[in-house]
Amino acid sequence: MKVESPARNGGAFLKLKFNYLPSKRENMTRLTLYKIALFLSIALVVRGLCLKIMYISAAQILIPLGLFYTLVYTIIALYEVYQSDRITLDEKIMWAAGFITVGSIAGLLYLFMGRQRILREFKILNQQPE
Numbered sequence: 001m002k003v004e005s006p007a008r009n010g011g012a013f014l015k016l017k018f019n020y021l022p023s024k025r026e027n028m029t030r031l032t033l034y035k036i037a038l039f040l041s042i043a044l045v046v047r048g049l050c051l052k053i054m055y056i057s058a059a060q061i062l063i064p065l066g067l068f069y070t071l072v073y074t075i076i077a078l079y080e081v082y083q084s085d086r087i088t089l090d091e092k093i094m095w096a097a098g099f100i101t102v103g104s105i106a107g108l109l110y111l112f113m114g115r116q117r118i119l120r121e122f123k124i125l126n127q128q129p130e
């Protein structure tokens with residue numbers, strides 16, 4: 001990991017650069033964990049809200065558990081977004097704001113539309129030349 005000073009990177013406060021590309025296995029593991037956390041989060045929160053409407057006490061367990069999984073997939077997605085060199089800082093801020101304000105919708109949009117475009121660089125660079 002390399003940390004650049006503010007004077008060298010155009011005045012940005014702190015810029016972290018990781019000097020490795022994740023392997024295909026790491027990328028797939030992260031994707032699998034992201035999908036599991038996203039769908040568990042949505043299922044647990046929806047089920048917890050239904051139980052809360054019916055005044056059943058199990059909702060007190062399901063809703064915080066769903067919010068924990070929301071935190072897990074948000075951290076994974078924001079890590080991938082901020083490590084990507086394919087998108088600008090403005091788009092990175094847009095993804096962060098989206099995950100903070102409308103987490104489940106941003107999570108689904110990221111999974112089905114944004115992730116392929118953001119991580120496309122890794123697929124190209126990890127191919128072995130012939």
